[in-house]
Amino acid sequence: MAEKEKLIEVKDLQITFRVGKKDFVAVDDVNFDIYRGETFSLVGESGSGKTTIGRAIVRINPTSKGEILFNGKQINGKISKELDREVIQKCQMIFQDPMASLNERAKVDYIISEGLINFHLYKDEKDRAAKVQNALKEVGLLPEFASRFPHEFSGGQRQRIGIARALIMEPEFVVADEPISALDVSIRAQVLNLLNNLKQKRGLTYLFIAHDLSVVRFISDRIAVIHKGRIVELAETEELFHHPLHPYTKALLSAVPTPDPEIEKQKKLIVYDPSIHDYSVDKPKWVEILPGHFVYANDKEVAEYKEQIKD
């Protein structure tokens, strides 16, 4: 584990939004590292703050406390213009809804090369056109699609355009925010395969944001489960699926539908009740309970979880 290089480090991150005159804490006390070359997933229900964290890393949402490091350099808060440019180029995002994330009035050619234009990352017009064609080919679209408008494409094709737009900047790190939840079953598999291929070919690192644990299990190396703005558990994928500790993780796992009628019909749904935690005196901490397996718990719960591990 030690030789793994940390690409992203998130330390004590807090993000607040102003609602009326009050501050609303959307994300609090979040700590995790993403290693170079891995797929790290954030899983939680809607409103849990998973997208907010992703957006904070690519500098769309401002942070109110804590640090985000990229390649060892701090990238949240006030940073120099050069570093800002570097972050924008090296950290790209793929958005959730391909129907809403493409400019309807621009041609695909412009949509994909907008980043290049803003950063003057091409020698001449010919070079730019060639780059667009390459990006299109890489995501499995035809080069002549460049002259078309987004409304001429299906959902799966639009999502590919969104991926091409992120890739053309030659990023090191990609935040994929529910990239397949808006797509049809048969298209999902295609886009997942594409993301996996690109990762291998380009040595990308992904932050994958999702609420569907079955997809996450297939694609990710490590998973963090987030509930109400706090990460409650973090572990390697199979470890998390086989030995979930936090009650919320267990509830989430029990809700995942399995494509097998016999298992499905015997399934017992676990409902998470946050009031089982008594944090009035014994304050919870972020604890590494096994190597690489973290859980958010107080001392008493840690003792209980340790018992569970032994069984």
Next chain:
Amino acid sequence: MEERKPILSAQDIEIEFTLRGRKLKPIRKCSLDLYEGETLAIVGESGSGKSVFTKSFIGMLDNNGGIKSGSIMFEGVDIAKYTKEADWLKIRGKKIAMVFQDPMTSLNPLKVIGEQIREVIELHQGIKGEESKELAIQMLEKVGITDPRNRYNQYPHQFSGGMRQRVVIAIAAACYPQILICDEPTTALDVTIQAQILDLIRNLQKEMGMTVIYITHDLGVVANVADRVAVMYAGEIVEVGKVEEIFYDAQHPYTWALLSSLPQLGVKGEPLATIDGTPPNLYNEIKGDAFAPRNRHALKIDFIENPPYFNVTETHKAKTWLLDPRAPKVEHPHAIQKLRARLKREGNQ
């Protein structure tokens, strides 16, 4: 198998739309029997016609199209022949009700939710005044909304997505319909909420003795709720059978493809199985088997003649030439053979 009478029986339904002078055929000769008390799931990609087909049961097809031929027998009447809205009003919402996909758009934002439930009760049951209000409150309680008396007077925007879907279900179930059609009831919801809504529908079904049709593309949901499954592709039902028969002994290559593209069955580090190509253009006349161009196991005859149904068991039939005695033996895809073994093992852990 005991003799069960179908509560609704659709025979050879053909639906046609006219769009800018061109004819579009979303449903091509679909037949389906629905038995009392069962849960039937209809699965397929978007555009396969699963919504259009079920909408024809309640006369909700768009104005530019209609049922061209075929019959839908319900309570001894062929409702496919209905043309007047007045006829449909006796059935829609009262005997056959529908839950729509997106709870964010299927409620009236300007009306408190209680009134929206009450409206249905007053229209269909002729109960007025305080009594109908009480019934609406009871209905809210039934679908698991706490403090129903106060929430009666709240607007849809004051509810979360899962709660709104509960309200939509309350509206649909308010008249104790015989058939409840759920059109992707959980696609817009989170997994945890999804599981709760599925439980709710199941409990209501038991309590009210309803027959439920699920329209979905999520095979996990299907495994959870369905007794029987119908797989649709390009306006045809290509395979229908009991849920175990579809999951453990699928016969149609399209069902194989759907099952093996599930990420749950994928092996990490290996690409997932995908379905190449796109569904056929429904404006054109389709020759032969509609799935043939995308089918890895397609035979020559698939491109010439549309296959008939072949019975696998009494309850299970599929529309593929592979089941013809003259067809070559095709091995079922690897991923599906492993389905049972793999999931069993993991389920025990």
